[in-house]
Amino acid sequence: MYDTIHLILKENDLDIPISFKEEVACNIEIDEKKSTISKIYGHIDNMSVMITGKTLSVIGSLTSYTKGNNIKGMVFSEVKKAIESLSKTLNVPLEKAKVKRIDIAQTFTMQFEPRLYLPKLYYLSGFSRSNISGTSLYFGKESKRKSGENLQLLFYDKNAELRNSDGYPLVQKSRNLLRYELRIKNVKYTFKRKIRCLELFSEDFYRELINLWYSMYKSIEKRLESLEDYCEIKLNGKKDLYETCLRLCVMAFNMEEEVEIASKKGKVTAQNKSNVLKKIKEIKEELRKKHPILSMIDELNKKIKKEYEEQIKGLEKEA
Incomplete structure (x- = not known):
């Protein structure tokens, strides 16, 4: 269920400080057009890497980095291996990094086109609702910090994205794929404490994230339209x-x-x-x-509840 993460690591966070410009830059594909004297931009596969002075920033879909796409989210047991792989490639211990952003997401195969479900997700208290296009729906909440948006819920047609990409299995493009993402853009503000990458391996913290993902969905007022x-x-x-x-x-x-x-x-x-x-x-x-036709919102409710329950059971098996 982990997807996009944003990690911030400073040289003085390390037990043995190193120069990121000297030790990390040589391990990434540098973007010469974006890079300047003071900043180095580059990437490792889909993960964007930026070095500014003594600060290293890594952002991107951890699922896509591991699996090549993010149609289905990572299971909890895969997260540590993914971070270790990325750390080895960069040659820095990312488990010491501060987590600035986390996205928790999953994609569901639906009976009907995803756009038909969006109008039924009607209202979320304290959030603004925005239909950016016919294939996506945002619920956004502004934090009191200057960093801007804190929590964002996004529902969208994954196929709309797949049609513009050659990196996904063609068989998926014929399915009705609806994706639900909870974007925690200010992790410290949400959890009232600093979160280090090491906590991403914690069952307790993962359970906290999954509970938030599910409870936020349940808080949305649903509307029957037909x-x-x-x-x-x-x-x-x-x-x-x-x-x-x-x-x-x-x-x-x-x-x-x-x-x-x-x-x-x-x-x-x-x-x-x-x-x-x-x-x-x-x-x-x-x-x-x-057995009359199941309402669309009931279908989505059941799929999201089932995913939540499976994630919790998966944690119990790990224990």
Whole structure:
């Protein structure tokens, strides 16, 4: 579930200080156009590296660095190996680095196009909602610090990104891939303490991140937008309309209770009461047998909950 990370390491953080310009620059592919006398820009695969004076900055998708793409997130057990590999390549102990940013993310294969799910993610208290395009949705929150945005939730069509890249399996491009990312852009502000890279290997800290990822999603107010969010809709004629309206009434209200109230008011005879209750029971049994179309938001809720539970179980196995 770890994706993008931003690490900051200073020379005086090391037990044996070294010169980043001398020892690290030779291990990266330097971007001559961006580099200046005071700053060195470069990269290792997809990871961007910047050396400014005695400070080393590393940012990029840890999942893409390890797997070549970030369609599916890393499992917890892979994180330490990825950091160790990056440390070995740079020839510096990144576990001592300060973590400035962490993204927790996962991609889900959905029944429908991702853009159809976005309008149903309606409101998150304290966050601004922004549809930058028809294929992405942002919930952003400003921190009180000058560093700007602190937390950001992003939902987007992963295929929109895949179509512009040659680095992903072609088989994925035919799927409805919806991605949910929680971007913690100011880690210290969020957790009220400095987080070192070493904590990324901690089960307790990972559990804290996963809980935040899941709880933030649950806090979003969801909105049902069409009748099909409630049950299967058939409108091909008067009979279909009548049966659909009956199903909606039975699903939306406690019809047995309504019949009891009407009976006490003398609006329903004993015989008709029995017949109506029998019909309500038949409709409920029919709905259970036919397994009506699952609402889109229920589908997304279940997939995200399942991912959360699997991540927690994975930690229990590691323990």
